[in-house]
Each structure stands twice: as C-alpha cells, then as structure tokens.
Amino acid sequence: MSGAAVLRELHRVGPLRTALTAALVAGYAILLTRDAAVRHAEACASAALVRATGTAATCAGDSTLYRVEGLLVGHTTTIGCSALVLLLPFVAVTALLLPVRRVPLVVPVGALATAAVVVVAVNQLRLLTIASGVRAWGLERGYGATHVLAGTVVSTVGIVAGGLVFLVLIVRGSRLLARAEVAP
Incomplete structure (x- = not known):
C-alpha cells in the first residue's frame, strides 16, 4: 500500500x-x-495482598519479600509473569477494532478496560497463591507446587475468563448500542 493510500484510509477512518x-x-x-516500573507496581500490590493475609511483606524493585521460617524469601515479578504481557492479545484486538467505524468506540475501550481489570486481578491472585504456598509448605516445595502447577492453572483460568468477558462485551455491547440507535 502506498503512502497516499494509507493517508486516504486514515482519513476515511477519521482522526x-x-x-x-x-x-x-x-x-x-x-x-x-x-516494564520495570510496571513490575515494581505489581510487586508492591502483591506485597499489599500478602500483608492483608497477616504476613509482613514488602516490595523491593520487582520482588515481593516476606519471612518464612525466619528466612527472608519471596517471589520476583519477571516480564513473563507480569500482567502486562498477558494483556497483549486484548490490546491487539482493541487496536484492530478501534478503526472500524461500525463498532462504537465505547465497546472496544470498555471491553479492554474490563478485561485488564480481570487479568490484573487474576495475576495478583496467582502471586498470592505462590506466596501462600511458600508460607505453607516452605520455599522449595511451596514455590515449585504453586508457581508451576497452581499458578499456571490460575493464570490459564484468568486469561480464559478475561477473554470471555472481552468477547461478550464486544459482541453484546455492539448489539446493544446498535439496538439503542434504532429504537425511537
């Protein structure tokens, strides 16, 4: 596509x-x-959740730290464990839907915002699951069981739930707004 064709298409979509x-x-x-700032915010949110369960916790950089059997342990929020990466498919679909004039702007924006809340909340639940497992079963056994097994299950369920919410809001939101425009 030439530069002029791209400009014509952008003009047709609207500024x-x-x-x-x-x-x-x-x-x-x-x-x-x-991403370091985002991961730091996620680690601090995780520390707040761990504190809410009655365990002293703090965040340092991208790590959530707490004591287990007298030792300072914790978990680090890497880029692969961040909700930021999990949101990529939702951001991509929203970016594809925004230019479509037949889709009201509020629908993809609202669906993305809602899916982001679901994904971030579930990711925090996953991090809390890891901290709870480490506190209950010790560092090696607890981390292994909760990070690999339980954490993967929680993440998968969360992404699927976020995806379903996203799709329902896209489909139903477009239909509801279309009906509202037709109604007298």
Whole structure:
C-alpha cells in the first residue's frame, strides 16, 4: 500500500479513531519499555495482598519479600509473569477494532478496560497463591507446587475468563448500542 493510500484510509477512518488507535499502541509500547516500573507496581500490590493475609511483606524493585521460617524469601515479578504481557492479545484486538467505524468506540475501550481489570486481578491472585504456598509448605516445595502447577492453572483460568468477558462485551455491547440507535 502506498503512502497516499494509507493517508486516504486514515482519513476515511477519521482522526479521532486514528488518534485513539495510535495512542493505545504507543501507550502499550511505552509500558513495555518501562516494564520495570510496571513490575515494581505489581510487586508492591502483591506485597499489599500478602500483608492483608497477616504476613509482613514488602516490595523491593520487582520482588515481593516476606519471612518464612525466619528466612527472608519471596517471589520476583519477571516480564513473563507480569500482567502486562498477558494483556497483549486484548490490546491487539482493541487496536484492530478501534478503526472500524461500525463498532462504537465505547465497546472496544470498555471491553479492554474490563478485561485488564480481570487479568490484573487474576495475576495478583496467582502471586498470592505462590506466596501462600511458600508460607505453607516452605520455599522449595511451596514455590515449585504453586508457581508451576497452581499458578499456571490460575493464570490459564484468568486469561480464559478475561477473554470471555472481552468477547461478550464486544459482541453484546455492539448489539446493544446498535439496538439503542434504532429504537425511537
């Protein structure tokens, strides 16, 4: 596609939709390049959840630290364990839907926001599961069982739940808004 054809297509889509799509993609790219700050925020949220269960915990960088049997242990939120990476498919689909004029803007934006809340909450639940397993069964056994087995199950269920919520909101939201526009 030539540069002129791209400009004609962007003009047809409209400046607001083009700007929103560009802002979404740029914002997500910025978050990916600033992943250390995102992972730090996730570690601090995880520490707050661990504290809510009655265990003293703190965050340091991208790690959540707490004591088990007198030892300072914890878990580190790597980029592969971050909710940021888990949100990629939702951001990609939203970026593809924003330019579609037949889809009201509120539908993909609302679906993305809702899916993001589900995915972030479930990822925090996964990190709390890991901390609970380590506290209950010790570092080696607890971390191995909860990170590999239980953590994977929680993440999978969370991503599927987030995906279903996202799809339902996209499909039903578009239908509901279409009906509202037709109604007198």
